Amino acid sequence: MTHVLVVDDDPAIASLVAFKIGRLGARVSVESDGEAGLAAARQLRPDLVVLDWMMPRMNGLEVCAALRADPDPQVSSVPVVLLTAKAQESDVERGFVAGATDYVVKPFSPRELVTRVTAALPPGALTP
Amino acid sequence: MTALTSAALVATLVLTGAVLLLLGAVAVEHARRGRRLAREERRRAELTPLVYAALDDDEDGAAALAGLEAAPAALDDLVLDLLPQLRGADRAALGRLLARRGVVTRAAADLSARAPWRRGRAAALLGNAADPGRTDALTALLADRAPDVRCAAARALGKAGDVRAAGPLLRALARSRRVPAGVVGMALLDLGTPVLPDLRAAVTDPPSPAAQALAADLLGLHGDVEALPLLLGLVADARRPPAVRCSAATALGRVGGPAATPALGAALAQTAVPALRHAAAEALGRIGDDAAIDLLAATVAGGDDAVRDGCADALAGAGEEGRARLAAHAWHSGRVGEAARAALSNRPRPRDARVRRAA
Numbered sequence: 001m002t003h004v005l006v007v008d009d010d011p012a013i014a015s016l017v018a019f020k021i022g023r024l025g026a027r028v029s030v031e032s033d034g035e036a037g038l039a040a041a042r043q044l045r046p047d048l049v050v051l052d053w054m055m056p057r058m059n060g061l062e063v064c065a066a067l068r069a070d071p072d073p074q075v076s077s078v079p080v081v082l083l084t085a086k087a088q089e090s091d092v093e094r095g096f097v098a099g100a101t102d103y104v105v106k107p108f109s110p111r112e113l114v115t116r117v118t119a120a121l122p123p124g125a126l127t128p
Numbered sequence: 129m130t131a132l133t134s135a136a137l138v139a140t141l142v143l144t145g146a147v148l149l150l151l152g153a154v155a156v157e158h159a160r161r162g163r164r165l166a167r168e169e170r171r172r173a174e175l176t177p178l179v180y181a182a183l184d185d186d187e188d189g190a191a192a193l194a195g196l197e198a199a200p201a202a203l204d205d206l207v208l209d210l211l212p213q214l215r216g217a218d219r220a221a222l223g224r225l226l227a228r229r230g231v232v233t234r235a236a237a238d239l240s241a242r243a244p245w246r247r248g249r250a251a252a253l254l255g256n257a258a259d260p261g262r263t264d265a266l267t268a269l270l271a272d273r274a275p276d277v278r279c280a281a282a283r284a285l286g287k288a289g290d291v292r293a294a295g296p297l298l299r300a301l302a303r304s305r306r307v308p309a310g311v312v313g314m315a316l317l318d319l320g321t322p323v324l325p326d327l328r329a330a331v332t333d334p335p336s337p338a339a340q341a342l343a344a345d346l347l348g349l350h351g352d353v354e355a356l357p358l359l360l361g362l363v364a365d366a367r368r369p370p371a372v373r374c375s376a377a378t379a380l381g382r383v384g385g386p387a388a389t390p391a392l393g394a395a396l397a398q399t400a401v402p403a404l405r406h407a408a409a410e411a412l413g414r415i416g417d418d419a420a421i422d423l424l425a426a427t428v429a430g431g432d433d434a435v436r437d438g439c440a441d442a443l444a445g446a447g448e449e450g451r452a453r454l455a456a457h458a459w460h461s462g463r464v465g466e467a468a469r470a471a472l473s474n475r476p477r478p479r480d481a482r483v484r485r486a487a
Contacts, residue, residue, distance in 0.1 A: 012209055019180040109216030110183060 002026040002125045004117065005046040007037030007063065008083065009055045013106075017050055017083070020110050021117060024126040034058030038066050045074050048121055050113075053084035053095070060084065061098040068099035079120040083108060171202040179206060182225070183218045193221065197228050204231050211256040212287070223257040232257050239265050244274035251277065255284025263290040270300040270307060282307045286315030294319060294326035298343065302336030309342050316346055324352055331358045340368075341375040348379025356384060360391050363408075366399070373399075374407040381411025389415055393423045396435065406438040413442025413450065421446055425453040429464060436463065440471035 004026045008014040011032065018028040029044060031037040035057040041049055049067070053060035060082060070076045079101040084091070087105045095103045102116050118126045178199070182192040196203060207222050208231075214222065226232050231253070238250035251269055254262045266288065269281035282300065285293035297315055300307040316323055327343040327350075334340035344362060347355040362368055362376035377395055380388040388411070395408035409427070412420040424446070427439040440457075443450040457468035 010213070013213055015176065016180055016210070016213075019177065020183075023184070107213050107215040107219070110214065110218050111216065 002048075002121060003029070003044065003046040004048045004050065005029045005031065005037065005041055005044060006050045007031045007034065007040075007055070007060070008050070008052040009033055010052070013052070013083070016110060017113065020114050021050075021126070024114065024118070026126055034060060034063045038063045041067055041078065042070065042072070042075055045072070046078060047125065048079045048081065048117060050081050050083055050117065051100075053082060053086050053091075061094060064095075064098040064100055081113070081117055081120055083113065168202055171200055172206055175199060175203050175206055179203070179210065179222070183221060193225060196225055204229065208253065208256060219258060223259060226257050227259060232259050232262070236262060236265060239269060244272075244277050247272065247274070248277045248280035251280040251284040255280075255287035258288050260288065260290045263288060263292055267293060267296045270296055271303060271305050273305065275305075278305060278307045279311045282311045282315045283318075286318030289319060291319055291322040291326070294323040298326070298330050298339040299335045301338040301342065309338060313342055313346060316342075317349065321350060324350060324354070327352070328355055328358060331355065331362065337369045337372055341372045344372065344375040344379045348375075348382040351383050353383055355379070356387065359384070360388065363391050363395050370401045370404055373401070373404050377404060377407040377411050381407075381414035384411070385415060386417040386419065389417060389419045389423070393419070396423060396427060396439075402434050405435045409435055409438040409442045413439075413444075413446045416446040416450060418449075421450050421453055424450070425457075428454070428457055428467060433463065436467045437470070440467040441474065444471040444474065 002025070004021050006014050006017050006021070006028060007030075008017065009032050014030045014032065018030050022028045026047075029040060029046065031040050032055075034055045037049070037051065037055075038058060040046075041063075051060045051063060058066075064080050064082070067078060067080060068076055080099065081102045081104060082095045082100040083104045083106065084095070085106040086095075092103050101120050104113050104116060175196075178192050178196055182189055182196055184192075204226065207226055211219060211222055211226075223232075235250040235253040235257070238246045239254075241247050241250065247269065251266055254266060263285065266281050266285050270278055270285075272278050272281065278300070282297060285297060294316060297307075297312050301309055301312055316327070324347070327347050330339050330343035331347065334343070340362075344359060347359065359376045359380050363373055363380060365373070368376075373395070377392060380392060384392070392408045392412050392415070396405050396412065399405060399408075409424060412424055421443065424439045424443045428436055428443065430436075440454060443454045451472065454468045454472055457464050458472060459465060460468070
C-alpha cells in the first residue's frame, strides 16, 4: 500500500490533506513539526512527503534538504510536495533548489493537491 | 471568651464559608466549561470528516453537503477556520454551504453594526465566503470611519474574488480615509490576473499617483509583458512623481528583459533622483543581459558615489558574468574596490549558480 507522510503544524490542514489522500487508498501518517517529520520520514520511509514550509523546530526547507542529503537512497529520493503559504517567485525557486518535487501554494485547492500528489507517485500508486 | 473574640470567630467562620462557597462555585463552573469544550470538540471531531467528504465530487460528497445544512452551529466555526486555507471549487462549495445555513445573511446584517469589531468580523467572513453578491456592501466599507474595518473590507474584497473590486480598491489609496498600499496590493494580488486590464488602466489614467505606483508594481509582479510600453513610458517621463517612476523601473526589471535596458540605463545615468537611479540599477541587475552588465560595471568604475553601491549590489546578483566584472574591481583601492568587495561578500553566490549546482 502506498504510504504518504503529511507534515504540517496546522492540524486542520494536516487532517484535510490526510483525509483526501487517504480516500485514494493510501496509508497516511501525520506529523506536526519539521523535526518529527524528518524522523518519521527516516523511520517509515514513505513513498511521498507532503511538507509545510513554516513549522516549529525545523522548517520545511531544512527538512527537504536533510531528506535529499540522507545516506539511505530510499529516503533521499522520496518525492516531496511543498505545501506552503510562501508564494513569492523567489520562494518557489528556493523550494525547488532545496529539492522539492512539486510546489503548492496556500490557499490551495485540495483537488489540485491530490492531482499533484498522484502525478508525483509512480503510475497506479493511487486511484483518483 | 469576650464578646469581641466571639464576634471575630463568627466573622472568620462566615468568611471561610464564603470563600469555600466561592471556590466551590468556581470549580463547578470550571468543570461545566470543561464539559462544554469537550462536547464542542467531540462535535467538531464528528463533523470534520463530513465536511471533508462534502468536498468530494461524487454522490457521497453531494449527500454529505446536503446533510450538513442542518448540522449544529459548531459546523460554522469549523468551516470558517478552513475557508481561508482553500481556493477553487472546494472553497466555493463551503461558501455556498455557509450561505444556505444563513451565516452569510447574518454577517451581511452585521456590516452596519455599531461596533467596529463586528463590522470587521462580518467583512472578513463575507470575504472568506466568497459571495459575489456582497461586493457592493464590502466596497462601501472601504470608506468606513474605522481604519481596521477599511483594511478588513479590502482584504475581504481580495478574497471574495470579484474583479469589480479592483477600481474601488485602487481609489481607496487616495481618500482622506485611505487604505494602506500594502493591504490594497495584497487584495489586488488575491484577485489574480483578471485585474490586469484595471491595473493597466490605472497606469495610463491613474486615479492618484499612489494608485499608479501600485499598479506599476503589481504589473511587474504579474510579469505582464503587455504593460511593457506603459512602463517604459513611465520611467522616461520626468513629469511623473519619483515614486511612480521607481515602481515602473522595478517592474521593468521583472518583465522588461533586454528591451528595457536602454530606458533603465537612461534612468540610471541621466536622472537626479537617487531612489530612481537605485531602482534602475536593481532592475538592470535583475535583467542581467550584456548591455545591462556593461552599464552597471561602468557606473561602479565611474566617479558617481551616489549609486555605486547599488550598482555593485546589482552586479553581484546578476549571475557569474556580473560577479566576474565586479571581482575585477575588488582589487582596486579606494571606494570602487570597497564597494565591489562589500557587494561580493554580501551576496555569496548568485541564484542561477545555486540552481545549477542543485540540479
